[in-house]
Amino acid sequence: MATQPASSPRFPIEDPKRSRGKRFALLATRYRLVAVFCLLALVAIGLNALFVAELHTEIEKIEVLLKTNSGGNPSGDLRKEIEFLSSQKTRMTVLLAVLIACFGSIVYLFYRRVAIPLEGLTRAARRMSRGELSATVHVHPKHDFREIAQIINDMSANFQEVLLLMGTTVGNSQSAIEQIEKLLKNGNAAGCAEDLTDQIQTIRNDLELLSSVMREFEFYHTRFDGRKVVPTDRS
Amino acid sequence: MAMRVLVVDDSGFMRKRIIEELRSQGHAIIGEARSGIEAIELYRALKPDLVTMDITMRDMDGITAAKQIMGEDPKANILFLTILNDEKYKTEAERLGAKGFINKTDTPSITRIIRELEQKQ
Numbered sequence: 001m002a003t004q005p006a007s008s009p010r011f012p013i014e015d016p017k018r019s020r021g022k023r024f025a026l027l028a029t030r031y032r033l034v035a036v037f038c039l040l041a042l043v044a045i046g047l048n049a050l051f052v053a054e055l056h057t058e059i060e061k062i063e064v065l066l067k068t069n070s071g072g073n074p075s076g077d078l079r080k081e082i083e084f085l086s087s088q089k090t091r092m093t094v095l096l097a098v099l100i101a102c103f104g105s106i107v108y109l110f111y112r113r114v115a116i117p118l119e120g121l122t123r124a125a126r127r128m129s130r131g132e133l134s135a136t137v138h139v140h141p142k143h144d145f146r147e148i149a150q151i152i153n154d155m156s157a158n159f160q161e162v163l164l165l166m167g168t169t170v171g172n173s174q175s176a177i178e179q180i181e182k183l184l185k186n187g188n189a190a191g192c193a194e195d196l197t198d199q200i201q202t203i204r205n206d207l208e209l210l211s212s213v214m215r216e217f218e219f220y221h222t223r224f225d226g227r228k229v230v231p232t233d234r235s
Numbered sequence: 236m237a238m239r240v241l242v243v244d245d246s247g248f249m250r251k252r253i254i255e256e257l258r259s260q261g262h263a264i265i266g267e268a269r270s271g272i273e274a275i276e277l278y279r280a281l282k283p284d285l286v287t288m289d290i291t292m293r294d295m296d297g298i299t300a301a302k303q304i305m306g307e308d309p310k311a312n313i314l315f316l317t318i319l320n321d322e323k324y325k326t327e328a329e330r331l332g333a334k335g336f337i338n339k340t341d342t343p344s345i346t347r348i349i350r351e352l353e354q355k356q
């Protein structure tokens with residue numbers, strides 16, 4: 001019946017301790033590489049633009065020179081020089097355009113892959129912090145932020161569960177109290193001792209449940225010991 | 236006899252609580268899923284003896300997932316654990332042939348139903 005033995009469980013939810021650190025390190029390296037690449041591209045664009053400008057002024061200078069001593073002997077050499085410099089300038093301008101296109105696409109990709117998902121995360125997290133626990137972050141399987149999106153969703157699921165659990169438990173206890181009140185109003189408390197004990201037991205179970213939920217959480221510098229909030233031992 | 240259980244719940248906190256409870260009863264947790272889609276995939280891969288199924292989940296709710304699982308394997312043992320207390324869902328669960336529809340906090344009932352299932356196995 002079993003496709004694999006029970007002793008080798010397969011969990012889709014990755015072991016957090018094992019893989020997370022490695023993945024974040026990889027992500028950080030990738031962003032660092034992108035940053036270095038952007039910096040290099042900017043430097044290259046700057047140098048290239050400077051070079052194109054220099055070529056331009058050089059060509060202009062020669063043209064002025066050509067105009068002033070037109071008909072002179074060295075004009076043929078100067079014309080050749082101008083042609084050479086012009087072709088250099090064209091080449092450099094094309095290179096500059098390519099560099100700018102590369103830089104632009106990096107910025108665009110960064111916007112698509114980082115800025116937009118981050119905006120979605122922020123929007124959902126803000127809504128959740130305001131109490132709209134139904135807010136959802138879309139978990140895109142290829143986004144760098146899918147892990148944090150999943151964590152945000154899980155956090156809101158936990159909040160919802162705990163709050164709803166508290167609500168139902170409180171409601172349950174309230175109906176038990178109403179039952180007790182009804183029994184007491186009848187005046188025959190001794191005759192319905194068993195019912196009373198049952199209802200009290202219900203309330204006790206509910207309180208025990210709430211208490212056990214509270215004890216599972218950690219709070220800043222304090223914890224709930226089952227009866228009251230006490231400071232945690234800081235070591 | 237210990238059961239091989241797949242626990243489905245979108246809340247990590249609840250999964251932890253359910254898993255601790257089931258482990259304390261000696262059952263083996265062979266998988267966890269946090270959505271209906273993951274539940275279906277894992278059911279196919281693991282063929283668990285029992286699925287504890289939450290109802291309110293983001294991608295695909297528990298009822299839809301259970302329908303699909305039962306469609307593929309009518310003998311699947313699905314036990315709904317939810318804090319929803321709604322007749323509509325309850326009748327829907329019964330119609331699907333689920334083994335129960337219990338409040339997540341009702342540990343005694345969970346224990347009882349699982350014990351009954353064990354005996355039938």
Ligand SMILES: [Mg+2]
Pocket residue numbers: 157161244245246289290291292
């Ligand atoms: Mg849920």
